Amino acid sequence: MSTLEEIIRTHLQDSRILLMTHLVLGYPSFEVNREVIGQMVQNGVDLIEMQIPFSEPVADGPMILKANQESIAKGARVEECLQFAGEITKEFHIPFLFMTYYNILYKYGLEEFINRAYDLNIKGFIIPDLPPEEGREYLDLVRKQDMAPIQIFAPTSTKERMQRLAENGAGFIYCVARRGVTGKKTDFDQDFNEYIRRCRSATPLPLAVGFGIRSKDDVDFLTGKADIAVIGTETIRLVDEKGAAAVGPFIAGLR
Amino acid sequence: MIKKGYYGHWGGAFIPEILYETFRELNTFFEDVKKDQAFWNEYVQLMSTYSCRPTPLTYAENLSNRFGGARIYIKREDLNHTGAHKANNVMGQGLLVKRMGKKRVIAETGAGQHGVATATMAAKFGFDCTIYMGEEDVQRQRPNVFWMEKMGATVIPVTDGSRTLKDAINEAFRDWVSNMDSTHYVLGTVCGPHPFPEMVAWFQSIIGIEAREQILKAFGKLPARVYACVGGGSNALGIFQGFMQDDQVALVGVEAGGKGLASGEHAARLAGSDASPGVAQGYKTMFLQNSDGQMLDTHSVAAGLDYIGVSPILTDLWEKGRVRFAAATDSEVMDALELTMKKEGIIPALESAHGFVQAFKEVQNLGKDEAIIINMSGRGDKDIFTIANAYGDPSWKEFIIARAEQYKK
Numbered sequence: 001m002s003t004l005e006e007i008i009r010t011h012l013q014d015s016r017i018l019l020m021t022h023l024v025l026g027y028p029s030f031e032v033n034r035e036v037i038g039q040m041v042q043n044g045v046d047l048i049e050m051q052i053p054f055s056e057p058v059a060d061g062p063m064i065l066k067a068n069q070e071s072i073a074k075g076a077r078v079e080e081c082l083q084f085a086g087e088i089t090k091e092f093h094i095p096f097l098f099m100t101y102y103n104i105l106y107k108y109g110l111e112e113f114i115n116r117a118y119d120l121n122i123k124g125f126i127i128p129d130l131p132p133e134e135g136r137e138y139l140d141l142v143r144k145q146d147m148a149p150i151q152i153f154a155p156t157s158t159k160e161r162m163q164r165l166a167e168n169g170a171g172f173i174y175c176v177a178r179r180g181v182t183g184k185k186t187d188f189d190q191d192f193n194e195y196i197r198r199c200r201s202a203t204p205l206p207l208a209v210g211f212g213i214r215s216k217d218d219v220d221f222l223t224g225k226a227d228i229a230v231i232g233t234e235t236i237r238l239v240d241e242k243g244a245a246a247v248g249p250f251i252a253g254l255r
Numbered sequence: 256m257i258k259k260g261y262y263g264h265w266g267g268a269f270i271p272e273i274l275y276e277t278f279r280e281l282n283t284f285f286e287d288v289k290k291d292q293a294f295w296n297e298y299v300q301l302m303s304t305y306s307c308r309p310t311p312l313t314y315a316e317n318l319s320n321r322f323g324g325a326r327i328y329i330k331r332e333d334l335n336h337t338g339a340h341k342a343n344n345v346m347g348q349g350l351l352v353k354r355m356g357k358k359r360v361i362a363e364t365g366a367g368q369h370g371v372a373t374a375t376m377a378a379k380f381g382f383d384c385t386i387y388m389g390e391e392d393v394q395r396q397r398p399n400v401f402w403m404e405k406m407g408a409t410v411i412p413v414t415d416g417s418r419t420l421k422d423a424i425n426e427a428f429r430d431w432v433s434n435m436d437s438t439h440y441v442l443g444t445v446c447g448p449h450p451f452p453e454m455v456a457w458f459q460s461i462i463g464i465e466a467r468e469q470i471l472k473a474f475g476k477l478p479a480r481v482y483a484c485v486g487g488g489s490n491a492l493g494i495f496q497g498f499m500q501d502d503q504v505a506l507v508g509v510e511a512g513g514k515g516l517a518s519g520e521h522a523a524r525l526a527g528s529d530a531s532p533g534v535a536q537g538y539k540t541m542f543l544q545n546s547d548g549q550m551l552d553t554h555s556v557a558a559g560l561d562y563i564g565v566s567p568i569l570t571d572l573w574e575k576g577r578v579r580f581a582a583a584t585d586s587e588v589m590d591a592l593e594l595t596m597k598k599e600g601i602i603p604a605l606e607s608a609h610g611f612v613q614a615f616k617e618v619q620n621l622g623k624d625e626a627i628i629i630n631m632s633g634r635g636d637k638d639i640f641t642i643a644n645a646y647g648d649p650s651w652k653e654f655i656i657a658r659a660e661q662y663k664k
Contacts, residue, residue, distance in 0.1 A: 054548070054549065055416065055549040055550040056416075056421065056425055056535045056536060056550055057425075058271070058425050058428045058429065058536070058537075059271045059273075059432070061429070062415075065415055066415075069415065069416060072549055077547055078547040078548070101535075102269060102534045103533050103534045103535050103542075103544070103548040104547070104548050106532075106533060106534050106548065107531075107533060107544065107546070107547065107548030108547075108548070128271045128272075129269045129270065129271055129534070129537070130269060131268070131269070131270060131271075131272065131275065133258075133268070134267050134268065134269050151272075152271070152272040153272065154271075154272045154273040154275070155273075156272075156273055156274075156275065156276045156277070156435070157272060157275065157276070158276065161275060161276075165272070176272070176273060179273060179432060179433050179434075179435070180429075180432055180433035181429050181432060181433070
């Protein structure tokens, strides 16, 4: 069992559902990122994915797309993101993951990037445009360092496909709640329940559910079905509209 | 072992999981039709009745005499329905969509030619159609937007990123991950995740098959060189495939040199030294990107060449030395265009004119007993606003001002 999965399983003994949040590094600024992370950790967030911005974020919806573009336009560099991540993992003692697109790793040098992330105490990676067929080397390198190459399930994935993905994964499985990109509402209906049952039967790994989770009602609905609720776009929207200080109360009200 | 969808180091299918099944299905259908001679026959038949295939190979006698070297032949893809080689790929994919039973098509477009071609195909086959087009390209190619809408397509201007072709591709993918059950993405060029490079190259190979037969008939032997402009690379691969096995035929791809390779404002991936290996938009190729892997803004007077990446198939052929690459600047393009119009009464698209530039530079070094072919991927009359503006044509300006005044009333 990977270190990340062990940490998740330990937390799950005290909590029926864990919270994972997301932010885009450098958006609106690294200072605000730091404040937001502080608010999240103080209010009980269990894991955080830090997105290293990429100019072509095809899996992301308008809100996160804009955050990626503005971060780059303001001059955020990959090196700056990595240094910032190192400071954050020293200051806050929850698991942090990198979310980004494959080109960021590829251009940096795959092995160099993974080793650097290990040195920064990053626990795993979410790379939505790197299916296992294209990521053999990546999977081997990440697992060798006892980090988790998070695999993604989608409502369109067959059970056989899910099993294949899970064999390549570690830490937890990121279940995309619906078709489409990030930041749109999800209807948690009967189809969704069947999908989660399918996910559960395909793997013993903890299940995180993301895409369109915005409220306590959504988190309540997932409790007992999934292990981790992922809040992505909603906190970015909140910071845009009300500032970093609004994040703490929002997180505190989710569980 | 070579992995499926790879050309040397290049290509692949870097797709989000949500599209895995969609691609599996697409691959299955494509593999089936590739083996099915009846499908290809149906395609050729369709192109000979709905479009103008085979397109002629025109001997450009006046241009040949002007340069005094090899004979210049022009493959007339401009005479396709909708005025460009884009129709080939689109009608082929349209037949495939019918087989797959999908009811809606989406496409990206740069110059607008691929969008117009997709809109015609959708109208003919009764599909719903949405076209994504960078806002900057909507401005550059407004007449094409008009025609797409008239044929029933919805045109969505893309306001993200550099607001050009790459951003239109991203938006089309975002649409597809939401609507893959009903929708096929008609990717317009030999880029993107497998099987698109192979599939689009297959449909476009009709250009090279015809051109090889035509030059042998007209000239009695193979050409010394074949020139084609390269944005994504679909027209180039289309004609090059006809001569790939003929080692004596040099294949020359011409990229957008924009304001010059040293200016940084260009879209030359393989002719210049600014590009590096990367993975974006679902495939691995040489991209114009910075040292972090962020894609750069590109520039070309020709919207259809204004793109960060290039076909993985062409990158492989470049690496192996089979295809040579050159770049033509915006101003060289305007000169070549003017010369071609004056000497031959032929109006190449700004994209296609890039191929003419390099051919004109080299043709006098070849003997009179040789021939070259330039692939004229599309016609230039669609570019009237851009071309008239680039020439600073005074009477056109007066006309536009007068027309605008009329609309104000």
